[in-house]
Amino acid sequence: MTPVKKPPEAYLFSVYGVPIRYLAELPLLATPVNELLRHFRRDSIDESDALTMCFRAVQRRTDIPLTLSSSAHRVFSGTGSAVEGRRGTGLPCEVIQDGSCLIADFHHVGVLVMDGMKGRAEGYLIQPETLPANLIEYVFHLALIELLRHRGLYTIHASALEKHGRGILIPAYSGCGKTTSFIALLRSGYRYLSDDHPLIRDVGTHVEVLPFPIKIHVTDATIAFFPELLHAPHHILQSGSPKRSFHAEDLYPTSVGDCCRPTVMLFPHVIDAPHSQIELLPKSVALQSLLPKALLVYDPEVARREFQVLAKLVQQVASYRLSFGRNILDLPKLITPLLEQKAC
Numbered sequence: 001m002t003p004v005k006k007p008p009e010a011y012l013f014s015v016y017g018v019p020i021r022y023l024a025e026l027p028l029l030a031t032p033v034n035e036l037l038r039h040f041r042r043d044s045i046d047e048s049d050a051l052t053m054c055f056r057a058v059q060r061r062t063d064i065p066l067t068l069s070s071s072a073h074r075v076f077s078g079t080g081s082a083v084e085g086r087r088g089t090g091l092p093c094e095v096i097q098d099g100s101c102l103i104a105d106f107h108h109v110g111v112l113v114m115d116g117m118k119g120r121a122e123g124y125l126i127q128p129e130t131l132p133a134n135l136i137e138y139v140f141h142l143a144l145i146e147l148l149r150h151r152g153l154y155t156i157h158a159s160a161l162e163k164h165g166r167g168i169l170i171p172a173y174s175g176c177g178k179t180t181s182f183i184a185l186l187r188s189g190y191r192y193l194s195d196d197h198p199l200i201r202d203v204g205t206h207v208e209v210l211p212f213p214i215k216i217h218v219t220d221a222t223i224a225f226f227p228e229l230l231h232a233p234h235h236i237l238q239s240g241s242p243k244r245s246f247h248a249e250d251l252y253p254t255s256v257g258d259c260c261r262p263t264v265m266l267f268p269h270v271i272d273a274p275h276s277q278i279e280l281l282p283k284s285v286a287l288q289s290l291l292p293k294a295l296l297v298y299d300p301e302v303a304r305r306e307f308q309v310l311a312k313l314v315q316q317v318a319s320y321r322l323s324f325g326r327n328i329l330d331l332p333k334l335i336t337p338l339l340e341q342k343a344c
Contacts, residue, residue, distance in 0.1 A: 008054060012042045016210055018151045019045035023054040028128055032137035039213050051147045055123040055140065064111050064124040072098035075298050102146060102298055112143050116150035116299065145295060153199045154306050157293040160193035160209050161185050162257030166339050167209045169265045171293040177268040177324040180222045181331060187226065188332035191257030192248040200309060207313040209262045215245040225328050264338045266322040273325040276334055286319035287311060
């Protein structure tokens with residue numbers, strides 16, 4: 001049955017001083033977004049300076065009101081996972097530049113039209129009632145990231161934690177031990193900033209990392225390492241495919257941390273060895289390793305500013321290659337002294 005359309009309902013958020021007004025025609029377009037931004041909900045915002053995002057449901061591809069100019073040109077063609085890798089969807093995707101607008105075409109799923117200069121994004125999803133909620137969240141998050149980077153807020157593929165006001169970043173893609181490392185530190189008293197997409201910004205004297213708390217997604221292999229996950233009730237560790245998920249505050253009392261200055265960055269990879277090892281990385285190697293973890297940027301000026309922020313971040317932290325062995329629960333004993341040394 002086709003959902004009955006209603007006038008778009010407005011939902012208000014504020015992400016570190018950036019007001020956001022989200023309009024959704026249907027509750028099924030609002031629920032995933034409210035879940036993603038649940039820590040940022042507001043009753044009122046300054047709408048005169050707000051980013052405006054509107055998602056609409058259409059029944060057919062031909063219902064999307066998209067007309068390209070003669071100067072429009074394709075700047076990317078591949079999969080959605082290459083555009084925004086969180087829970088990589090593998091969606092076929094084309095990105096088109098048309099004046100100040102960036103258009104992400106997900107073909108049978110829908111289209112995003114984003115104008116970072118004007119702070120606006122419109123999404124058209126084809127029969128969204130047939131789409132999983134995490135896919136709707138994924139498309140919205142992509143639009144949000146594009147608009148926020150024009151306001152000086154950037155993100156990278158990384159886990160992030162905080163302890164005693166000092167931050168640790170773990171940039172990596174899936175399969176490198178990022179989330180397993182993250183949980184090993186979280187359960188030992190570190191505070192949660194983000195499992196996959198922390199926000200970073202330049203505050204002049206340094207780059208700071210900002211919490212972007214979303215659900216933590218774990219594989220069965222990761223779950224097997226941690227007793228509290230193995231024995232977590234189903235309403236806490238929720239089913240999903242291919243990963244299960246939970247909110248950090250439901251299992252770990254330290255909960256969400258504060259904005260902080262990152263002091264250590266770890267680049268993990270899994271090894272078949274009894275113990276984990278760390279190796280200090282030169283700044284140049286760390287920057288080369290970090291840049292692929294940033295998302296694709298199509299605006300040259302935005303790309304220049306984002307590169308400067310990432311380069312500044314690398315200069316202020318101590319970066320290490322983490323060879324992640326089988327002594328997973330002992331990882332805090334290896335990592336915490338790094339933060340303490342940096343503080344001294």
